[in-house]
Amino acid sequence: MTADPVAASADWLRAVRRGGTGREHETALRDWPRGDLRAALDTDDARLALWTNVYNAAAQSVLAASPEAYSEGRSAFFGAPIVTVAGRDLSLDDVEHGLLRRSHPKWTLGYVANPVAGAYERAFRVRERDPRVHFALNCGAAACPPVAAYTRDGIDAELDAATASYLDTEVEYDAEGDVARVPRLMLWFRGDFGGRDGILAMLREFDAIPAGASPRLRYRAYDWSLDAGNWG
Known part of the structure; x- marks a missing residue:
């Protein structure tokens, strides 16, 4: 098992693409010590890559196992906790709007930040928003961009x-x-x-x-x- 949570998130996504569950990688991320996660996410490149992979892997895992979850209501699909990282249960909305968009709720058009974001979100969210991430996240909708695995060292070129x-x-x-x-x-x-x-x-x-x-x-x-x- 890799000692890098970013690589583990990419491995999870690749396993899902091959038709597996990637359960060992998902479990590793669930149990990752928070102190170690904080040390590993030392740059925004690392944070962007990790949370983009986690979002896509979690969404594709749910859709592969229970495609009906998507049609039962978007609020529930995006708002229900479906992945755990370093002991914290997260929804797709948590990952996208809290961690990848630096605590900007989706109903504010990106102009107003959440002033009461929790400690976990403040610790692990990106330091600066990168709008290119919107062209990397896939929730299963036909209008979403294709899914790819992102890396800490290559994410700038990959997002381009x-x-x-x-x-x-x-x-x-x-x-x-x-x-x-x-x-x-x-x-x-x-x-x-x-x-x-x-x-x-x-x-x-x-x-x-x-x-x-x-x-x-x-x-x-x-x-x-x-x-x-x-x-x-």
């Missing part, structure tokens, strides 16, 4: 690749109408991206719109139909 691929697929630029149709994720988490200016800067950076363009933004509908097992 995931972002470029997702935007290439999901952004439609109409030069004549001066409109860009963009993923709804950019509306739901507008503050994470830095508002309209930040969204446009990202679209230019990843060649989704021309370098000098500043189009109006239209947000595409999100396809919530179940599409589990969308592996990259």
Whole structure:
């Protein structure tokens, strides 16, 4: 068993992809001493990689075992504790909005942080939000990006690749109408991206719109139909 929780999370995800449970890796993460976890998560790269892998592995595990859980109500699916890391039971919402988005509740569009986040969340959340993570998380919806395993040393390039691929697929630029149709994720988490200016800067950076363009933004509908097992 690896001594690195980030590697353990990637191994769990890869095991699920192969049709297994990855139970030994899930158990290792459950029992990881908190002091050791804190020492291992010494950079935001490590934190991003760990929590992205944990989110995707937990979601895909539940969908593989009980796909009906997805159709029984999104509030329950996202809000029920389904994974334990270092003794703390976590829901998908806990992982995404508490740990990966630095305690920004999902209903605030990314502009307002939770002022009363708990001690565990404060200890293990990212230090700075990275909007690219929205193009790495997969809850099983058809509009979600493909699932991939992320590494502490390679996550910057890996998130760039995931972002470029997702935007290439999901952004439609109409030069004549001066409109860009963009993923709804950019509306739901507008503050994470830095508002309209930040969204446009990202679209230019990843060649989704021309370098000098500043189009109006239209947000595409999100396809919530179940599409589990969308592996990259």
